[in-house]
Amino acid sequence: MGKRKATDNAGNPNQDICDFLMELANYERNVSKNVYKYNAYRKASGTLSTLTKRVKSGEEARKLPGIGPKIAQKVDEYLQTGKLRKLEEINKDENNVAINLLTRVSGIGPAKAKELVDAGIKNLDSLRKHQDKLNHVQKIGLKYFDDFEKKIPRAEIAEIEHIFKKYIHELSKEYVITICGSYRRGKEESGDIDVLITHPSYTSEERESKKKVDLLKNIVENLEKNKLITDTISIGPTKFMGVCRIPGDESKPFRRLDIRLVPYDQYYCAVLYYTGSDLFNKNMRAHALKKKYTLNEYTLKRLTEEGVPGEAEKITSEKDIFRILGLPYKEPKDRNA
Numbered sequence: 153m154g155k156r157k158a159t160d161n162a163g164n165p166n167q168d169i170c171d172f173l174m175e176l177a178n179y180e181r182n183v184s185k186n187v188y189k190y191n192a193y194r195k196a197s198g199t200l201s202t203l204t205k206r207v208k209s210g211e212e213a214r215k216l217p218g219i220g221p222k223i224a225q226k227v228d229e230y231l232q233t234g235k236l237r238k239l240e241e242i243n244k245d246e247n248n249v250a251i252n253l254l255t256r257v258s259g260i261g262p263a264k265a266k267e268l269v270d271a272g273i274k275n276l277d278s279l280r281k282h283q284d285k286l287n288h289v290q291k292i293g294l295k296y297f298d299d300f301e302k303k304i305p306r307a308e309i310a311e312i313e314h315i316f317k318k319y320i321h322e323l324s325k326e327y328v329i330t331i332c333g334s335y336r337r338g339k340e341e342s343g344d345i346d347v348l349i350t351h352p353s354y355t356s357e358e359r360e361s362k363k364k365v366d367l368l369k370n371i372v373e374n375l376e377k378n379k380l381i382t383d384t385i386s387i388g389p390t391k392f393m394g395v396c397r398i399p400g401d402e403s404k405p406f407r408r409l410d411i412r413l414v415p416y417d418q419y420y421c422a423v424l425y426y427t428g429s430d431l432f433n434k435n436m437r438a439h440a441l442k443k444k445y446t447l448n449e450y451t452l453k454r455l456t457e458e459g460v461p462g463e464a465e466k467i468t469s470e471k472d473i474f475r476i477l478g479l480p481y482k483e484p485k486d487r488n489a
Contacts (some may be wrong), residue, residue, distance in 0.1 A: 165206040169227060172236055173197035175252075176226075182255045182262040183248050196223045198431060202488050207231075218431075250274035258293030258300055258408065259286075259385075289385050296383075296395060299405035303341035311398055312345060312380070312407070319378050320349070320371055327351050327371075328419065332426035338485035344408035345396065348422055356415040356450075365389050368413040382406060389413070418450045420467045425449035432487040436477075443477050452476060 177193035180186040195218035210228030213219045242248050254265035320327050333346040375381040379399035386393045392411040398404045414422040440447035444455045453461035474481045
């Protein structure tokens, strides 16, 4: 849920190749506005990030999922010369460089970045002098820019998880709490912290009744009181976006934090979805359709003969989803591809 979804494998033998692919992806998204190419470069970077050995050639890369002839050619050029002509051309244009930099500020998208660059704001120092042009979210992104750029070590998230559970269980022992994303997939580093929470009293029926729900508000207030949450970007009945830091240790960076309150009966579909990876989720959804089911972050439903989703299956664990779809259970650490 972080701003930049780059590769997240510490010690990845192809990290430099993944980095140049993500640079190309960011250019296509932020400057060219070519979502197709953005997704292609991002997917190729994700594929290479899962390898345990250094890729030796473009031809070898071409055999991997999500890497076509054009990307393979670029991998070859980089492996042979240590650089890429296309990237060098892109980086000669100071506006391209400025737009890519400004979109790294949480809350600033490509359109806003171009607007700022057109107004002559091309670096962070200049942006700090023109904060009147930023909204609340963007100001927080700028305030914590350096910290948000840093990856979060696994041990730090584990410490935050312990504090999180301690204070939430003060409110009720029945809360179920899962930190998802790359942390749950066993990665050594993450870009942000993505938390799912549920409680037996909060069901999909309760959510659909539109009754006022204060569960998330109460949780956030308790975490603020205990100095874990430092800033709120936005908060609604079921989603909080903000900033946290380990209390009492000013040497620790500020971290991006998202909390979602999920209905109890939909919790494990959400856990599966927010654990990822993107490619794993895509494959799960495709397999579900082959088995005449539809799977999303809320439910698993059997399709009727007319192809319409029926009643939601009763899901009490992630294993239920795999079992119903006729798949062997995959541990989160095995879902990186």
